[in-house]
Amino acid sequence: MPVAVDMWADQIRAGDVRAISRAITAIEDHDPQSEELLKRIFPSTGRAYVIGVTGAPGTGKSTLVDRLAAHYRHLGEHVGIIAVDPTSPYTGGAILGDRIRMQAHATDAGIFIRSMATRGFLGGLARATGDVALVLDAAGKRYVLVETVGVGQDEVDIVRLADCTLVLLVPGLGDDVQSMKAGLMEIADIFVLNKADREGADRLAAEIEAMLQLVPERDGWKPRIVRTVATENKGVDELAGEIAEFRERTKQSAERQAKRVEHWRRRLLALAEEQFLQRAVPGTQGEAALDALAREVADRTKDPYAAVRELLSRAGL
Ligand SMILES: Nc1nc2c(ncn2[C@@H]2O[C@H](COP(=O)(O)OP(=O)(O)O)[C@@H](O)[C@H]2O)c(=O)[nH]1
Ligand SMILES: [Mg+2]
Numbered sequence: 001m002p003v004a005v006d007m008w009a010d011q012i013r014a015g016d017v018r019a020i021s022r023a024i025t026a027i028e029d030h031d032p033q034s035e036e037l038l039k040r041i042f043p044s045t046g047r048a049y050v051i052g053v054t055g056a057p058g059t060g061k062s063t064l065v066d067r068l069a070a071h072y073r074h075l076g077e078h079v080g081i082i083a084v085d086p087t088s089p090y091t092g093g094a095i096l097g098d099r100i101r102m103q104a105h106a107t108d109a110g111i112f113i114r115s116m117a118t119r120g121f122l123g124g125l126a127r128a129t130g131d132v133a134l135v136l137d138a139a140g141k142r143y144v145l146v147e148t149v150g151v152g153q154d155e156v157d158i159v160r161l162a163d164c165t166l167v168l169l170v171p172g173l174g175d176d177v178q179s180m181k182a183g184l185m186e187i188a189d190i191f192v193l194n195k196a197d198r199e200g201a202d203r204l205a206a207e208i209e210a211m212l213q214l215v216p217e218r219d220g221w222k223p224r225i226v227r228t229v230a231t232e233n234k235g236v237d238e239l240a241g242e243i244a245e246f247r248e249r250t251k252q253s254a255e256r257q258a259k260r261v262e263h264w265r266r267r268l269l270a271l272a273e274e275q276f277l278q279r280a281v282p283g284t285q286g287e288a289a290l291d292a293l294a295r296e297v298a299d300r301t302k303d304p305y306a307a308v309r310e311l312l313s314r315a316g317l
Helices: 001-012 017-026 032-044 062-074 096-104 127-137 153-160 182-187 202-215 236-250 256-279 284-297 304-315
Strands: 049-055 079-084 111-115 144-147 162-171 190-193 224-227
Touching: 001 017, 001 032, 001 127, 017 032, 017 127, 032 127, 049 062, 049 153, 062 079, 062 096, 062 144, 062 236, 079 127, 079 190, 127 153, 127 190, 127 256, 144 153, 144 202, 153 182, 153 224, 162 182, 162 236, 190 202, 190 236, 202 224, 224 236, 256 284, 256 304
Parallel strands: 049 144, 049 162, 079 111, 079 144, 162 190, 190 224
Antiparallel strands: none
């Protein structure tokens, strides 16, 4: 097995599409081999620039990601795309629209697109996405674009793994800045005002501007607003320019360093939690056992400390 995993890691480093696909499936399936693999490829990671693209469904994330990917491909860079969209109906793990996009890029080995199945992760989705990003990083993708719907904590966690976060807003969706989740406002490095061809773009830009007055600058960076019409490829070069400037400005910043440490701190805790749970309440009965314990505590038939004690001893601790 070690030899096989070594070979697999080599294939990934060489950018082999099938090896990458297999790795992602192994991560999604919690295959123990994925851990061995990730250990081997980790030294080859840290070179990709991860761009998170988030916003409500229908704001044009997929369309924009596609255009941005094409932009980077024109520069000769290899690109990886991870689409995480729990609101989309999945058919065998891939969103239909993304499948079509995949076919459009099928002849280009420099671009890798994968939809993540979001079922059955139980909070581990961010971890899985992070691991997939590592695989694409090791495979030589210089840009990794992560599309996610900005709705729940899971999504915010996913976006946290990005080096640069784009938040998409569109005019006239009843998606006013006021109603936007505060969490999303805080993580936006660049606001993309997509569908700028629509009425209400000026008003939305003014609203974002007004809101930005209230947000303190981070590391001397005031989030920018870029107008795009993704379907017509308008504003995409400007957006890439802003991303490049953000990247340059934050390269040496203490904030970025702190963000990376914080990122790994979260991931280490998530990994530890996952591994602990696997030991304490393993297998398919695991969730049920945990539920049963939680119910006992809720019913006051057990105190929480006794329940934790039980979990710890089940894990052999
Ligand atoms: N008018 C207009 N339509 C757009 C624009 N960008 C995307 N769309 C359309 O909006 C719809 C949703 O786009 P999609 O990329 O799937 O959004 P997602 O759900 O955020 O990934 C599609 O029909 C796109 O063609 C834009 O800039 N202007
Ligand atoms: Mg989409």
